[in-house]
Every structure is written in C-alpha cells, then in structure tokens.
Amino acid sequence: MAVEDVMVEPWYMMQMVQAFLQAPVYHIVIEVLLIVWIIGLLFSKSYRIQERVQLTEKEKEDLLAEWKPEPLVPDTPEDHPALHPRVVSGKAGLKVVVDGKECLNLATLNFLGMLGNKRIEKAANTALYKYGVGSCGPRGFYGTVDVHLDLEDKLAKYTRTEEAILYAYGFATIASAIPAYSKRGDIVFCDEGACFAIQKGLLASRSKVVYFKHNDMEDLERLLKEQAKDDKKNPKKAAVTRRFVLVEGIYMNYGDIVPLPKLVELKYKYKVRIFIEESASFGVLGDNGRGVTEHFGVPIEDIDLISANMEMSLASIGGFCCGDSFVIDHQRLSGQGYCFSASLPPMLSVAASEALRIMEEKPGIFEELRTRCQWLHAKLSSIPGLKVCGEPISPIMHLQLAAPSSRAEDTKKLETMCNECMNQGVALTVARYLEQEEHLVPPPSIRVAVNVELTEDDIDHATAVITNVAKMVL
Amino acid sequence: MSKDSFEPAPRVVVFLTYLGYGILMLFGYFRDFLRKSGVETTHSAIERKNMKDFVPLYQSFESFYKRNIYMRLRDCLNRPICSVPSAEFDISERVSDDGNWHLRLTGKTRRCVNLGSYNYLGFAENKGPCADAAAEALQQYGAGVCSTRQELGNYKIHEELEETTARFLGVEDAVTFGMGFATNSMNIPALMGGKGCLILSDELNHASLVLGARLCSTVIKVFKHNDIEDVERKLREAIINGQPRRQRAWRKILIIVEGIYSMEGSIIKLPDFIRLKKKYGAYLYLDEAHSVGALGETGRGVTEYWGVDPRDVDIMMGTFTKSFGAAGGYIAGSKRLINHLRAYSHSTTYACSMSAPVAQQVISSMKIIMGEDGTNRGQLRIKQLAANSKYFRQRLVEMGFMVYGNDDSPIVPLLMYMVPKIAAFSREMYEQNVGVVVVGYPATPLTETRARFCLSAAHTREMLDKVLDDISDVGDRLQLKYSLNSPVKAVSAEECYSQVDSLEHKA
Numbered sequence: 001m002a003v004e005d006v007m008v009e010p011w012y013m014m015q016m017v018q019a020f021l022q023a024p025v026y027h028i029v030i031e032v033l034l035i036v037w038i039i040g041l042l043f044s045k046s047y048r049i050q051e052r053v054q055l056t057e058k059e060k061e062d063l064l065a066e067w068k069p070e071p072l073v074p075d076t077p078e079d080h081p082a083l084h085p086r087v088v089s090g091k092a093g094l095k096v097v098v099d100g101k102e103c104l105n106l107a108t109l110n111f112l113g114m115l116g117n118k119r120i121e122k123a124a125n126t127a128l129y130k131y132g133v134g135s136c137g138p139r140g141f142y143g144t145v146d147v148h149l150d151l152e153d154k155l156a157k158y159t160r161t162e163e164a165i166l167y168a169y170g171f172a173t174i175a176s177a178i179p180a181y182s183k184r185g186d187i188v189f190c191d192e193g194a195c196f197a198i199q200k201g202l203l204a205s206r207s208k209v210v211y212f213k214h215n216d217m218e219d220l221e222r223l224l225k226e227q228a229k230d231d232k233k234n235p236k237k238a239a240v241t242r243r244f245v246l247v248e249g250i251y252m253n254y255g256d257i258v259p260l261p262k263l264v265e266l267k268y269k270y271k272v273r274i275f276i277e278e279s280a281s282f283g284v285l286g287d288n289g290r291g292v293t294e295h296f297g298v299p300i301e302d303i304d305l306i307s308a309n310m311e312m313s314l315a316s317i318g319g320f321c322c323g324d325s326f327v328i329d330h331q332r333l334s335g336q337g338y339c340f341s342a343s344l345p346p347m348l349s350v351a352a353s354e355a356l357r358i359m360e361e362k363p364g365i366f367e368e369l370r371t372r373c374q375w376l377h378a379k380l381s382s383i384p385g386l387k388v389c390g391e392p393i394s395p396i397m398h399l400q401l402a403a404p405s406s407r408a409e410d411t412k413k414l415e416t417m418c419n420e421c422m423n424q425g426v427a428l429t430v431a432r433y434l435e436q437e438e439h440l441v442p443p444p445s446i447r448v449a450v451n452v453e454l455t456e457d458d459i460d461h462a463t464a465v466i467t468n469v470a471k472m473v474l
Numbered sequence: 475m476s477k478d479s480f481e482p483a484p485r486v487v488v489f490l491t492y493l494g495y496g497i498l499m500l501f502g503y504f505r506d507f508l509r510k511s512g513v514e515t516t517h518s519a520i521e522r523k524n525m526k527d528f529v530p531l532y533q534s535f536e537s538f539y540k541r542n543i544y545m546r547l548r549d550c551l552n553r554p555i556c557s558v559p560s561a562e563f564d565i566s567e568r569v570s571d572d573g574n575w576h577l578r579l580t581g582k583t584r585r586c587v588n589l590g591s592y593n594y595l596g597f598a599e600n601k602g603p604c605a606d607a608a609a610e611a612l613q614q615y616g617a618g619v620c621s622t623r624q625e626l627g628n629y630k631i632h633e634e635l636e637e638t639t640a641r642f643l644g645v646e647d648a649v650t651f652g653m654g655f656a657t658n659s660m661n662i663p664a665l666m667g668g669k670g671c672l673i674l675s676d677e678l679n680h681a682s683l684v685l686g687a688r689l690c691s692t693v694i695k696v697f698k699h700n701d702i703e704d705v706e707r708k709l710r711e712a713i714i715n716g717q718p719r720r721q722r723a724w725r726k727i728l729i730i731v732e733g734i735y736s737m738e739g740s741i742i743k744l745p746d747f748i749r750l751k752k753k754y755g756a757y758l759y760l761d762e763a764h765s766v767g768a769l770g771e772t773g774r775g776v777t778e779y780w781g782v783d784p785r786d787v788d789i790m791m792g793t794f795t796k797s798f799g800a801a802g803g804y805i806a807g808s809k810r811l812i813n814h815l816r817a818y819s820h821s822t823t824y825a826c827s828m829s830a831p832v833a834q835q836v837i838s839s840m841k842i843i844m845g846e847d848g849t850n851r852g853q854l855r856i857k858q859l860a861a862n863s864k865y866f867r868q869r870l871v872e873m874g875f876m877v878y879g880n881d882d883s884p885i886v887p888l889l890m891y892m893v894p895k896i897a898a899f900s901r902e903m904y905e906q907n908v909g910v911v912v913v914g915y916p917a918t919p920l921t922e923t924r925a926r927f928c929l930s931a932a933h934t935r936e937m938l939d940k941v942l943d944d945i946s947d948v949g950d951r952l953q954l955k956y957s958l959n960s961p962v963k964a965v966s967a968e969e970c971y972s973q974v975d976s977l978e979h980k981a
Contacts, residue, residue: 060714067713069726069755072788073665073814082817085628091616092626108620108627115616124617124831125609132558132600133608133835134800136591139552141911143591146556146566162519168801169653171660171825181531196824200660203689242529271528301522311826315618317652326519330532332552333540340681341655342592342795348829351617429625432823437667447625 081415081430086422091116094453096427103427104458106448111369111395112283113453114315114355123354124347131346139332143343151353155320158356159290160300164322165331168344170309171197172337173319174277177307178246179205180334181327186242187227189220189272192440195252198277199439202246204336211439214254217262220245224270243272244304249281249292253431253442255390255397257281260296264303273304282306283313284395289359289366313359316352318344369395369452372459376450379463385474386466389445398431398445399466401474407435410444413473418446420469426462478700478740478880483891483921487956491891491921498893502542517575539915543893548574550900550912556583558600559591561932565909586904587937589927590911594768594884595855596932597799597839603847604799604838608831615830623816627827635833639804642840643766643774644784647813648806650836651821652828654763654793655682657803660820662686662730662759665789670725672712674705674756678735683761687730693717699738702746705729709754727756733765733776733792737918737926739879739887741769744780748787757788767797768884773843773856779882800835802828850977855931857973859884862929862938865970869942874955878924886927888945888954895952896923902952906944935971 020028055063076083090097093116096105114120127147137143148166155164167173178201182188186207190198193214202209210227213219231238245267247258258276267274278291286294291308293300300306305327309319321328331338359365370393377392380399390397401410411430418428431447508514518541521531549568557564564583570576591598599605611631621627632650639648651657659682666673671692675683678699687694695712697704709727716723729751731742742760751758762775770778775792777784784790789807794800805815816822843852863884870877876889890896896912903910914923949955 055714060710063714064710064754067723067755069724069757072726072757073811075810076813076817080813080817082624082822083813085624085816086626087628087630087633088626089630090614092620093616096626098626105626107625110618110620115618115620120617121612124612128605128609128612128831129600130558132560132598132605132799133832134598134795134798136559136593136598136795136799141551141590142553142555142559142563142565142588142909144552144554146554149554169656169825171821172653172656175659196820200689200820204685238529240529242531268524273528273531309826311618311620315616315620317618317826317829324519324522326521327531329519333544336681336685337653337655341653342793342801345801345829345832347612347831348617427626429621432622432624434818434820434823437820 094451094458098422098427101422101425103422103425104462105427105451106462107427107429109280109312109396109449110315110451111313111449112315112355112359112365113451114313114358117315117355117358119358120315120351120354124351127347127350133347134345135343137343138341139338139343145343145346145349147346147349147353148343151349151356152320154353154356156322158360159306159322161306161322162325163328164320165328165335165338166344166349167319167321167335167337168341169317169337170279170311170319171200172341173309173321174198174307175201175204176335176337177305177321177331178202178275179336180331181305182207182242182244185240186244188244188246189223190246191215191248191251191258193251193253193442194246194248194439195277196434196438198246198248215251215256215258217259217266220263221266224266224272228270243270244275245272246275247277249276249278249285250391250394250396252280252396253398255394257285257295257391257394258292260292260298264298267302274302275305275307276303278306278308279312279319280394280396282308283359284366284369285393286366288363289313310352314352314355316355317348318352365452369450372452372454373397373450375456376448376454376459376462379459380448380466383463383467383470385470395450397448397450398442399448400443400445404443407444414444414446417466417469417473420472421465424465424469426465428466478738478878480738480740480878481876481957481959483876483889484956484958487891488921491893494892494894495920498543502538505542506538517572545574547893547897547900547912547914549577550897553909554579558598559588559593560596560598560600561588561593561930561934561937562586563588563591563909565904584904584907586907586909587933587941588909588930589941590909591930592764592796592928593799593930593932594764594797594859594928595773595799595839595843596858596930597797597835598932599799604835604842607838608835611834612831617829617831619827619829621827622824623822623827629827629830629833631830631833631837632827635828635837636804638837638840640806642844643790643806644777645790645806646785646809647811648804649812649815649819649822650794650802650804650828650833651819652802652826654795654801654803656821656825657791657793657805658682658686658761659689660686660825661791661805661815663689664815664818664820665759666690666692666726666728668725670717670720670722672724672727673730674708674712674727675730676700676732676735678738679730679732680736680761680763683730683732699735700740700743702743702750705747706750709750709756713754727754728759729756730759731761733760733762733769734880734883734885736764736885737887737913737924739883739885739926741765741779741880741883742776744776744782744787748782751788752786758786759789759791760787762790762792763803764796764885766792767843768859769882771856773797773852794832794836798836798839800832800839802832802836854974854977857977859929859931861970861974862931862933862935865935865967866927866929866938866942868967868970870945871957873942873946873949874957875945875949876956884929886929887924888927889922889924889956890954891921891923891956893923895954896925898952899925899948899954902948903944906948908941908944935967
C-alpha cells in the first residue's frame with residue numbers, strides 16, 4: 001500500500017546511514033581514496049605511449065621533399081628466361097612447332113590429346129557463331145549462358161556428385177574455393193608440396209595453416225593428434241573452429257598420388273573435412289577417369305570438395321568444383337572468382353563439354369594413357385645422370401639431376417638440356433616457380449607431360465634424345 | 475568535363491528503407507523459427523547425417539541474409555541467356571514452385587532488350603570480321619593452351635596481342651592474362667611484395683583490387699571515394715610519420731584507383747591524382763576495366779578523356795571483357811615494369827595462357843577501334859556509345875529519377891533504395907521484355923540498392939526510347955521518381971546524336 005511503501009523507504013535510508021557510521025575507519029578511508037583516484041583519472045589528460053613530437057610546418061615540408069621512394073620494380077636481369085620465351089606457332093598437339101622447329105611435344109599438359117581434336121574444334125566453332133566470343137558479364141548479371149548450366153550438369157553427372165560450379169580460370173578455382181569456406185580462426189592442414197594456387201587460396205583465407213610433410217600420413221596424424229590435445233584444453237573454441245585437410249590427387253610438383261583411403265580414415269577419426277585438388281588426376285586416374293576417388297574405390301561422398309581445372313585433360317580453359325549441393329552452392333555467393341568475374345566464354349565451355357563427351361564414349365583412353373605413362377617412366381628411369389620423380393602411372397613426371405648441386409647451377413644445366421633437346425626435335429620445359437614466393441620450392445626439374453597419342457617409337461626416340469643430351473651436358 | 479552527381483536521398487525514403495529492412499528481418503526471424511520447429515519445410519540443402527559431429531561448415535547468421543532476403547529476389551539474378559549478349563538477347567524463362575529455393579527452366583525463351591551485359595562498343599557479335607578471325611584462330615591454334623606463358627604457352631598471337639595493346643594505349647609495352655579478375659589479384663602482389671610498402675585504395679574499389687592488395691604483406695589505407703583531399707591528407711601523413719612501429723620511411727606507396735567505378739558510374743579525377751602522385755612520389759595503379767574503349771574521343775580510355783599523357787600513369791590495367799567482347803586482362807606501362815611482370819607475375823608462371831580465339835577477338839576489335847581496318851566503324855561505335863550514354867541519362871534525369879555518376883559514363887545507376895522495389899522493378903521490366911540488372915547489399919551500401927544500366931553502341935535510339943518509356947511507366951507505378959531537383963534540359967536529343975549522324979553519312 002502506498003503509505004507503507006513511503007514508510008519503507010526512509011527505513012532503508014536509515015539502514016544505510018547506520019552501516020556507514022558503523023563501518024571501520026580504514027574501510028571508509030580506502031573508499032574515499034579510491035573515489036578521489038577515479039575522479040582524478042577521469043579528468044586527467046590521456047597520455048600516449050609514443051611521445052609524438054609536434055613538427056613545424058617547415059619540418060613537415062622538408063620530410064615530404066626528402067622522401068625518395070624505391071623504384072616501382074627492380075631491374076629484371078636480361079638473361080631471365082621469361083624475357084626470351086619460346087614462341088609456339090600452330091597447334092600444340094602431339095607435334096608442336098617451337099621457334100620454327102617441329103618437335104615431339106612432351107611439355108604441354110594435354111594428357112588426353114584433346115587439344116587439336118577436330119570434333120571439339122567443330123563444336124567450339126558452332127558455339128562461336130551462336131554466342132560470339134565473350135559472355136560479357138559475371139554469372140549474376142546475364143553472364144550465365146545455357147552452355148554453362150549444361151557443362152555444370154554434365155560435370156556433376158560425370159563425377160557422380162550433386163552439383164558442380166564453373167570458374168573462368170583454372171588458377172582462380174581452388175584459390176577462390178578455399179577462402180569461401182575457411183576463414184580467420186579456422187585451421188587448414190595442407191601438404192607441403194601443394195601447388196601455388198592452393199598457397200594463394202590459403203593466404204587469402206587468413207586461416208591458420210599447418211603444413212605436413214609431403215604425402216606423409218603419419219606426420220598428418222601426429223599433427224591432428226596435437227590439435228586434438230589443444231582442443232581438449234579449449235573445447236568452446238574448438239566447437240567453432242572448422243578444420244580442413246587440403247591435398248592434391250596427383251601432385252603437380254612431384255607427380256605422386258595422395259594415399260586417399262588412409263586420409264578418409266583420418267577424416268572420420270579427427271573430424272576434418274577433405275578438399276582435393278584434382279587438376280592432374282581428373283581424366284587420368286580411375287577406370288572412367290573420374291579421378292583419385294575412383295582409383296582407390298573411395299566413395300565420392302566421403303570427399304567434401306573436389307576442385308579441378310579444365311586446362312589439362314579437358315584442354316579448355318577454366319575450372320570447376322564439385323561435391324554435395326550443401327557445400328558447392330555456398331560458392332555461388334561467396335566464391336570471389338565466381339561472383340566478381342566475367343563467366344567463361346561460351347565456346348570454351350562447349351569445348352570442355354565435348355571433351356567430356358569424348359571421355360564418356362571412350363573409357364579405354366584412361367588405361368591407354370596410364371600404360372604410356374608407365375612406358376615413359378620406365379624408359380626415362382634408365383637414363384644415367386637423371387632421376388625420375390613421380391608415380392609410374394602419373395602423366396606428370398619430373399626429371400631431376402641425380403647429383404644435384406646449387407639451385408642456380410642445376411637450373412642452368414636443365415635449361416641447356418631443354419634447348420638441346422629442342423634442337424634435336426623433342427620439346428621439353430623446365431618447371432617454372434617463383435622461388436621467393438613458394439612455401440617449399442621443389443628441386444629444379446624438367447616437367448615431362450605424357451600425351452595418350454604417344455607411340456612406343458615416339459617414347460624410344462625421346463628417350464634416346466634425352467640420353468644423348470644428358471651425356472653432353474652433364 | 476562533366477561533373478559527377480550524387481544527390482542525397484530524401485529523409486523519408488531513407489527512413490522507409492530502414493523500416494523495410496526491419497520488417498524483412500522480423501519476418502526472417504519468424505520464418506527461421508517456423509523452419510526450426512518443423513512447421514515450415516526446409517528447402518535449403520542440409521549436410522549429410524554422417525557429418526553430424528563435424529564443426530558446422532557455415533555460421534547460421536551468415537546465411538540469415540541469404541535465406542530471408544536474398545532468396546526472395548533470387549529470380550531477378552543469375553538469369554540464364556541462350557543467345558549472343560548483344561543489344562537484344564534471349565532470356566531462358568524460369569519458374570519456382572517453392573518460393574525461389576529451386577528454379578527450373580520451362581524451356582521457353584523471351585527476347586529482351588539487353589541493358590545488363592557489358593557490351594560498351596557492341597563487339598559481342600556472332601558474325602562479322604571479328605567472329606571470322608576468331609574462328610580462324612580456333613582452327614589454327616585450337617581452343618585450349620595447356621601450358622603457361624613462361625613454359626610452352628607463349629603463342630605468336632599472344633605477342634601480337636601485347637604489341638597491339640601497347641600501341642592502342644600509347645605506352646611502351648603490355649602483358650596480357652587470361653582472366654580480368656586474376657590480372658589484379660595475381661599482379662598487385664608481384665609489384666608490392668615485401669614489407670614496408672603502403673597501398674592507398676579507394677573505398678569503392680572492385681573486389682579483385684581488394685583481394686590483390688590483401689595478398690601482399692602491405693599496409694592498406696582506404697580513402698574516401700574520389701576524394702582528392704583525403705588522398706593528399708593520407709599521403710602527407712604517411713610520408714611524414716613513416717611506417718608505424720618501425721620508425722622507418724615507407725619503401726614505396728601505391729595509389730589504386732579505377733577509371734569508371736562500376737556501381738557508381740563516377741569517373742576518376744585523373745589530372746588531380748597525377749598531380750598528387752608527381753608531387754609526393756607515389757605510384758598510380760589505374761584499373762580501366764570499364765573505361766578502356768568506352769571513354770575518350772578514340773576510345774583510348776580515361777587518359778584520353780582527360781587529355782593526360784598515358785605515360786604519366788605508372789601502371790595501366792584493364793580488361794578485355796567489356797569493350798572488346800572477349801575475356802582476359804592486361805597491364806601496360808614502361809618496358810621495365812612489363813619485364814618485371816613477365817618474369818615475376820603469378821599468372822605468367824603458374825596459370826594457363828589466354829585462349830587463342832579469345833586473343834584474336836581482342837586484336838580484331840582493337841584494330842577496328844583504331845581504324846586500322848580501313849573503315850570508320852570504330853569511330854562510329856565510339857560516338858554511338860557516347861551519344862547513347864548522354865541521351866539515356868538525360869532522359870532519366872528529366873523524368874525525375876535519382877541517377878548517380880558522371881554524365882559521360884556508359885554506366886547509369888538508378889537509385890531505388892528499398893529492397894522490395896528492386897525486385898518489383900526487375901520483374902516489371904522483364905514483363906516489358908527489357909533485361910535489367912538490379913543490385914543490393916552487399917555489392918552496394920545497405921540503403922542504396924539500385925538498378926544499373928549498361929549502355930552499348932549496339933543500342934539504337936529507337937530501342938532506348940522504348941526502354942525509357944517502359945522505365946517511366948514502371949517508375950510511376952512503383953513511385954521511383956525520388957529526385958527533388960528541378961529537371962534541367964541541358965542537351966537536346968538531336969545534339970546528342972548529331973556526331974553519330976554525321977559520321978554515318980560519311981561511312
């Protein structure tokens with residue numbers, strides 16, 4: 001009731017005054033001092049850690065006039081190979097004309113011989129006269145052409161996944177896919193020997209990257225165990241930290257194959273999601289060229305995301321990612337290279353579609369390719385002075401020096417070898433890296449690429465030439 | 475030179491926009507609740523059951539916007555086409571049975587006027603000399619390349635393309651890449667590698683420029699859009715104070731700007747930036763994705779528009795997608811710069827070269843623009859684009875719409891502010907057989923949703939008149955004519971098209 005409430009208030013006030021009077025003196029003194037200190041802090045000027053000297057206008061102008069920036073770019077040495085690249089005229093099929101000389105092509109990544117296929121060219125020609133060249137817009141703004149949807153559909157069906165998404169540039173595919181899922185605060189376990197595109201994707205994602213020794217599942221397990229221990233200490237943080245393992249099907253820099261079954265085991269044991277970069281294994285491994293999952297008989301549903309570029313087996317331009325719709329659909333709004341870039345030119349999309357159709361019609365082509373890889377691998381292994389790095393069935397093999405010395409010297413020797421081989425009619429290339437930028441730059445090597453159209457004679461001839469040149473140079 | 479115009483929105487409109495968002499969010503929370511409690515079926519894809527114990531792949535708030543706001547207007551975006559994207563195109567019709575969660579093609583198509591594609595000079599053609607030359611290049615080189623520029627992917631046609639590009643722009647040398655986005659994201663790190671560098675970037679720069687800057691280990695400072703005083707202030711501060719914490723001077727400073735900003739339609743004040751960069755010793759990176767081919771008397775871009783020497787710009791970058799009807803990008807400048815990029819660019823070392831027919835398309839279209847094909851068709855296209863841009867923008871402003879940007883830019887953003895209006899506008903225009911692009915958050919600020927028209931040299935005046943009538947009609951019905959400025963008739967239609975008409979008579 002109102003009167004009682006009014007009566008209650010003064011009673012509380014009384015209690016407070018009584019408590020104040022009954023409190024020990026030291027208590028009151030401390031409280032008063034604290035209050036005075038707080039008031040003092042509130043009114044004092046805030047101080048800065050760095051004592052900034054206030055400069056006069058003249059001093060400022062002097063500083064501005066004195067400042068001399070570095071040159072925008074340093075001088076590039078005249079003998080840098082990039083300033084004297086080889087010029088290719090005509091199609092780079094099994095035979096290629098380099099600097100005017102016709103050579104056997106063991107340098108371009110045209111595994112299934114699709115570059116130069118007449119059927120593909122005809123299809124691309126028809127598309128050119130229907131759609132023009134460019135698509136003139138990103139996917140969101142009228143850059144989605146029906147051939148893109150068709151190719152995405154075909155890729156999803158071929159890989160037996162729910163959905164596929166198309167990118168206009170091979171490098172941008174994995175480099176855009178990784179930051180779409182992995183953000184600051186997430187953890188990615190990545191193979192040391194991962195290619196440059198993956199490294200750039202990881203840099204863009206700002207996630208914590210833990211590198212494990214190349215193709216070493218035990219090292220990965222050790223790192224996963226350590227992470228699990230850390231998680232136990234901080235379970236709240238662990239519950240929101242996403243983890244990923246990033247590997248390649250066939251490693252571009254080494255030519256070896258990831259041990260997938262063991263990796264899948266680790267996935268379910270330590271709850272990490274698997275992303276595989278299959279540019280060099282799509283259209284190569286497996287009975288139907290579906291890649292490393294088919295090769296090992298691992299169900300594709302166990303892999304969270306597969307990314308591949310279409311610039312090797314499919315001999316077109318661009319790349320794709322495939323997997324569950326739950327995973328892939330996210331990239332349609334978060335994949336930078338998808339949303340903010342013009343889409344793939346329709347005729348290149350049609351070229352890839354046609355290549356895919358050929359792959360479906362001729363499933364024997366993959367075994368043929370692997371056989372040729374094994375032949376070449378065996379022949380090249382017998383060359384004195386060189387060692388072959390890579391699995392026998394991998395279409396990419398690296399020829400390294402058996403007795404390496406310094407990087408600069410080795411690279412020079414290999415360049416000389418390539419030039420000599422070119423003179424004798426075999427086109428080879430030294431694998432190019434940005435040595436300062438790579439996480440772990442691979443040893444200098446000649447990257448040999450196998451083409452399914454190679455005959456035994458071609459392989460013998462190439463081996464003979466390389467042996468000769470090796471004897472000369474080394 | 476024309477001014478940029480950015481009329482601020484009337485207060486009532488801003489209030490209603492925020493109110494609209496509030497209502498949408500309330501409904502969003504309500505629908506999410508219904509979906510969680512099972513009353514409403516969830517249409518979005520869900521993760522596999524055996525992945526239950528894994529840390530969730532997405533944060534639930536991240537997708538709140540997608541589920542509840544984006545999904546409502548999803549039918550206005552990603553419209554598939556099935557013809558060449560020239561002045562008119564065929565849009566494949568789609569329907570949805572579950573509120574835009576799943577869209578399926580009906581098989582029917584609709585012929586619409588194309589105001590969405592980047593086709594400034596009308597080179598998106600499927601016949602004519604460019605198409606024939608590209609077909610020949612396809613026969614000669616094939617579609618793919620399968621190698622990088624530094625290895626065995628360096629074709630004669632790439633060298634021809636680079637030589638033509640350098641000549642077109644009036645600089646010493648140029649290097650080209652297969653993707654416009656990647657041109658920025660893979661080359662800025664090659665230029666600004668190493669610690670101790672500073673990048674000053676315009677606040678409205680494209681995602682590729684932002685990504686390229688973030689991939690370097692540099693410090694990035696953002697300045698207000700096209701605000702020369704802000705840049706000067708930040709430059710002075712940077713040079714005077716040096717690197718924070720290390721007490722050393724900056725090694726180099728790069729200012730990154732664009733020629734035409736694609737969401738605003740504003741044109742950069744280039745002479746001011748050049749004066750500034752010369753005074754303080756900074757370097758200028760100019761991204762001409764939308765301005766090369768589209769501005770200037772002979773289509774040379776924003777340097778010609780302002781009458782500035784292209785060699786004053788340290789790094790000129792552009793893309794071939796918009797004005798040349800192809801794909802890919804270039805960087806042009808001094809020979810020293812280009813040599814460095816040839817050797818150290820991520821793209822020339824690791825990425826596949828440009829496809830030969832695409833390169834040929836650029837070469838043919840550039841030659842036409844330069845008049846090297848012996849005709850004045852290039853000039854005609856440039857004048858047609860300039861006339862179309864001026865005329866279209868004029869008429870919209872006269873009608874009372876809120877239009878941003880510079881009078882000379884071929885990008886015309888029409889402000890609509892309220893999110894539901896962009897969906898309604900897009901659908902109404904589609905019914906009238908006009909394909910428009912509408913953009914909302916996050917590509918634009920939250921309250922500045924807009925429709926963005928891209929003019930093309932392929933548009934005829936009749937097409938534009940028809941479209942303008944439709945826009946006016948829809949604008950009245952949706953109450954989009956917000957502008958409070960009194961309409962000023964600056965230039966008449968006849969004057970806009972006079973240069974085009976005189977050129978046509980000469981041709």
